[in-house]
């Protein structure tokens with residue numbers, strides 16, 4: 642199965658209107674990338690980035706489960722879509738930790754993303770203590786079971802495996818460790834959603850992806866690109882990662 646890779650950049654709480662220059666520089670260097678590129682800026686910047694972004698896609702970093710209502714400070718999937726987003730990151734470990742998001746909350750948000758026509762990028766991953774205890778795969782399977790609604794397809798959802806201890810630390814699992822988790826995720830989802838869905842589903846790796854390690858990580862059999870934090874903030878770092886995903 643040939644799956645088109647994705648280079649997704651999660652800007653987290655970084656960037657200003659001047660950051661449009663990052664997108665423009667990437668597009669100038671890689672106008673027709675051989676992968677999907679998704680840039681996820683802070684929500685207020687979405688309209689600015691979405692204008693003329695194609696073939697690059699723009700995504701949110703979170704959404705509320707409800708389409709509208711009295712939820713001060715939250716943003717609905719419908720509003721993200723209206724502002725030009727086509728994707729939304731859900732269940733990032735920083736949301737799970739900082740905002741107490743449970744698997745059930747992530748599941749409701751995933752339904753909301755689909756309702757608004759957005760592709761959900763659903764994040765899972767173990768903490769360091771969970772890995773040390775030999776529980777990484779159990780934790781990830783539980784997150785997948787709880788976070789993914791019935792009706793998932795390879796078109797409406799992308800999975801991102803992000804070991805919490807690798808995020809922003811410069812540390813990554815070994816290549817065999819990454820391969821093991823990605824294969825386990827695909828096998829687990831095959832059991833619930835069937836072969837055609839699981840085989841076509843893109844599973845991204847995230848956690849200290851850099852220009853120097855992207856190519857070898859993306860070459861692993863079940864790795865279909867990356868969800869990149871720090872290295873997505875500069876065109877000179879994210880450009881080579883786009884190139885690695887395009888190879």
Ligand SMILES: O=C[C@H](O)COP(=O)(O)O
Nearest residue numbers: 651808809848849870871
């Ligand atoms: O969503 C992206 C990840 O949390 C990875 O962040 P990082 O590339 O800065 O380690």
